[in-house]
Structures are given as C-alpha cells and as structure tokens.
Amino acid sequence: MSEQPRDSSAPTLFTWEFATDPYPAYAWLREHAPVHRTTLPSGVDAWLVTRYADARKALADPRLSKNPQRHSAAAHAKGKVGIPGEQRADLMTHLLNIDPPDHTRLRRLVSTAFTPRRVAAFAPRVRTLTDQLIDAFEERGEADLIHEFAFPLPIYAICDLLGVPREDQDDFRDWAGAMIRHGGGPRGGVARAVKRIRAYLGELIHRKRLEPARRREEEDGEDLISGLIRASDHGEHLTENEAAAMAFILLFAGFETTVNLIGNGVYALLRHPEQRAVMQRALEEGDERLLAAGVEELLRYDGPVEIATWRFATEPLTLAGQRIAEGEPVLVVLAAADRDPERFAEPDVLDLTRRDNQHLGYGHGIHYCLGAPLARLEAQTAIATALRRLPGLRLAAEPEELRWRGGLIMRGLRTLPVTWKSADR
Numbered sequence: 001m002s003e004q005p006r007d008s009s010a011p012t013l014f015t016w017e018f019a020t021d022p023y024p025a026y027a028w029l030r031e032h033a034p035v036h037r038t039t040l041p042s043g044v045d046a047w048l049v050t051r052y053a054d055a056r057k058a059l060a061d062p063r064l065s066k067n068p069q070r071h072s073a074a075a076h077a078k079g080k081v082g083i084p085g086e087q088r089a090d091l092m093t094h095l096l097n098i099d100p101p102d103h104t105r106l107r108r109l110v111s112t113a114f115t116p117r118r119v120a121a122f123a124p125r126v127r128t129l130t131d132q133l134i135d136a137f138e139e140r141g142e143a144d145l146i147h148e149f150a151f152p153l154p155i156y157a158i159c160d161l162l163g164v165p166r167e168d169q170d171d172f173r174d175w176a177g178a179m180i181r182h183g184g185g186p187r188g189g190v191a192r193a194v195k196r197i198r199a200y201l202g203e204l205i206h207r208k209r210l211e212p213a214r215r216r217e218e219e220d221g222e223d224l225i226s227g228l229i230r231a232s233d234h235g236e237h238l239t240e241n242e243a244a245a246m247a248f249i250l251l252f253a254g255f256e257t258t259v260n261l262i263g264n265g266v267y268a269l270l271r272h273p274e275q276r277a278v279m280q281r282a283l284e285e286g287d288e289r290l291l292a293a294g295v296e297e298l299l300r301y302d303g304p305v306e307i308a309t310w311r312f313a314t315e316p317l318t319l320a321g322q323r324i325a326e327g328e329p330v331l332v333v334l335a336a337a338d339r340d341p342e343r344f345a346e347p348d349v350l351d352l353t354r355r356d357n358q359h360l361g362y363g364h365g366i367h368y369c370l371g372a373p374l375a376r377l378e379a380q381t382a383i384a385t386a387l388r389r390l391p392g393l394r395l396a397a398e399p400e401e402l403r404w405r406g407g408l409i410m411r412g413l414r415t416l417p418v419t420w421k422s423a424d425r
C-alpha cells in the first residue's frame with residue numbers, strides 16, 4: 001500500500017464500541033486524515049474516504065473500478081472484498097461488481113423491468129404486508145421490531161416483486177436470515193444459504209422462461225424476473241447467470257439495507273421524542289411531504305449503508321492530497337460524509353424538517369441505488385404504520401443494552417425490543 005504517516009491519536013476502528021457509535025471516530029478522520037489507510041478486520045488494507053466533497057467525487061470517479069479483479073491483492077483477498085456470493089463465479093456479474101460498458105448494458109436492462117411505475121403500483125401490497133405483520137403482534141404490546149417487522153417486510157416485498165411464489169417465500173426468509181446472521185464471511189451458513197438461493201433462482205428462471213408470457217401476465221401481472229426474461233427475449237442479451245446474478249443482487253441490496261433503514265429510523269425517533277412528535281403530527285395532518293423528508297433525514301443521520309461497496313484504483317491517483325497506488329481498495333464512508341459540517345449545518349442533530357439534504361445514503365454516480373424508490377416506499381410505509389398503530393411506542397431496553405451488527409458495509413441493530421399500549425393492557 002502507499003505510505004501514510006502514522007498518528008498515535010488516531011481512533012481505533014472496527015471494535016464493538018466503534019460499532020455502537022462510529023461517529024466520533026469519523027469526525028476525527030474527517031478532520032485529521034480524510035483519506036486514511038487502515039487494515040480491516042479481515043486483514044485487507046484499504047483507504048477510507050470520509051469528507052463529503054471527496055466522497056461524492058470518489059463515488060463518480062471512473063478511475064475507481066468496481067471490479068474485484070482490479071484489486072492488487074485479488075488472489076490473496078478472495079472472498080474478503082465483496083458481498084456474500086462474491087466467491088461464486090456464477091453470481092459475480094452483478095451491478096456492484098462491474099464497470100461500463102457491461103454495467104451500462106445490465107443497468108439499462110434491469111431499469112426497463114424495475115420502473116418507478118412498477119414500484120408505485122406495488123404500494124397497496126406494501127401496505128397490506130405492513131399491516132399483516134403488525135396484526136400478528138399488536139395485541140401483545142411488545143415485540144422485537146427487527147425480527148418481527150423490519151426483517152420480514154423487505155424479504156416478502158422483494159420476493160413478490162421478483163415473482164417468487166408465495167409458498168416459497170418462507171424458504172427465502174430463512175436463507176436471507178442465514179446470510180445476515182452469519183455476517184459477510186465466505187464460509188459456513190452464508191455460503192450454504194447463497195448456494196440454495198442460487199439453485200432456487202436458476203430453477204425459477206428456467207420455469208418462467210418456459211411459461212408463455214401471456215399466462216404469466218394474466219396470472220400474476222408481470223414480475224421482475226419475467227420482465228428481465230422478456231427484455232432478453234427482445235434481442236438484448238442476458239445470460240442465465242446474469243439473470244440469476246441480477247435477481248441475487250436485487251435480493252441482497254434490497255434486503256438488509258431496508259431492514260436497517262426501518263430499524264435505525266425507528267430507533268432514532270424513539271431517542272428523539274421532539275422529532276418523533278414532529279413526525280406524529282405530520283402523520284395526523286396527512287403531511288406526506290414531511291413523512292418523505294423525515295425518512296431522508298433518518299437516512300442521512302444514521303443510514304443503513306455505513307460504507308459504500310468496494311472500489312479499486314485502476315491507475316495511480318491522488319485523492320485529497322493522498323497518493324493511492326494502482327489496485328489499492330478505496331472505501332467511501334457514507335456515514336462520515338453525511339455528517340460532514342462542511343456540507344450540513346449541525347450535522348449531528350436529527351432534524352426531520354432539514355432542507356438542502358442531499359445526503360449520500362443511496363450513493364452517487366452510475367451505481368446510485370437502483371432500488372431507492374422501493375426503499376422509500378417501504379420505509380415510509382413501515383415507519384408511518386408503526387407510529388400510527390402502536391400508540392405510546394417506546395424502547396423496552398436501555399440504549400446501552402442494544403447491540404449493533406459488526407459488519408463493514410451495513411450499519412444496523414441486532415434487535416430492537418419495544419413496547420406500547422395494547423388494547424388489553
């Protein structure tokens with residue numbers, strides 16, 4: 001790795017204390033070492049970019065490739081630099097691992113199937129799912145909002161959207177659970193879960209290819225996998241592996257992120273009663289604009305993607321005065337950029353009415369989150385419904401008792417025990 005002078009006052013990163021509240025360490029890095037070399041818990045060396053202006057530039061810099069093969073230590077770091085499934089060649093060709101022109105072609109293809117119209121038409125289904133999940137525990141007066149609410153909602157939503165039959169969705173829920181319970185490592189439960197998902201998706205794609213399109217549309221409305229198959233039927237080239245990798249990345253990118261936006265968002269509201277009151281008033285008055293703006297602020301304040309996915313320098317380059325050698329990994333710390341006082345007034349304050357809130361929570365540039373409209377729909381519906389239907393919602397544990405997941409990319413709570421006034425209490 002390129003040299004960087006050592007500073008003995010630098011904070012220790014990636015400990016449990018850091019996972020609980022990484023923001024003071026990020027403030028130090030922004031100020032003293034805005035492009036900082038570190039050794040990750042996996043043993044891989046990488047550069048962390050923490051200032052907003054640098055982060056935005058890096059996210060859109062074509063000299064930073066998403067292709068893990070460009071890593072100077074690619075062979076040594078196999079399975080350590082990506083998301084679960086990375087080590088499987090047949091799931092490699094997904095949007096977060098490729099550069100133009102392949103990225104342009106695949107993104108255009110999926111964009112024809114994953115349209116804002118399709119997402120908007122999905123709103124009633126998301127409302128029904130949200131209500132059904134709350135129906136299951138409302139009377140009890142207490143729940144773990146992660147396991148019983150934030151976790152299943154995006155799984156069922158993405159399964160519906162992809163066209164996974166309802167009777168298979170609980171299997172998906174189990175596999176997806178295994179993927180996050182075991183963290184991002186390449187072994188054990190994760191590898192098994194990824195293998196099952198891959199086999200299932202292969203079968204599903206095969207089955208849908210054989211069904212006449214007319215029948216598919218009549219029976220379920222056109223789902224995303226069918227849309228992808230149709231796009232490839234119309235002359236665009238999408239291999240079976242590419243279709244499976246696309247379905248997998250939609251599942252992976254659209255699942256834990258949304259779980260954590262709902263979890264971190266509700267948690268932030270419960271810890272800021274005056275902001276929660278602002279939200280509650282907006283809901284009573286039917287102020288959809290404030291609901292939407294409030295969820296964006298929750299994303300800026302404590303978003304689910306702490307660090308954007310891996311990037312690799314394709315040539316020697318200088319970032320904020322720091323030399324980075326060809327092949328070195330660069331990690332853009334979205335959570336640090338979104339608290340940069342050079343960009344946001346009082347960045348450590350949660351303010352649901354904040355204006356000028358161009359956060360980087362969904363990324364920036366050609367890899368900007370494809371699922372942002374769906375994520376917004378799910379998070380706004382979930383947070384609004386929880387506040388409306390669970391009166392007096394409050395934490396059922398001390399904040400110090402809560403545990404945060406220790407992964408590199410995602411930031412989220414393991415559990416969120418809450419209580420409220422139920423009818424029989």
Ligand code: HEM
Nearest residue numbers: 095096253254257258261308309362363367369370371375
């Ligand atoms: C709160 C929820 C979500 C957040 C915060 C989020 C955040 C992000 C971020 C930061 C990126 C860019 C990563 C990078 O450049 O390294 C990204 C990309 C992506 N997201 Fe999301 N995401 C969310 C939900 C979803 C959902 C629901 C889906 C789909 C069902 C989705 C699909 C994708 C895909 C496919 C990409 C890759 C796009 C590309 O490389 O062209 N995301 N997301």
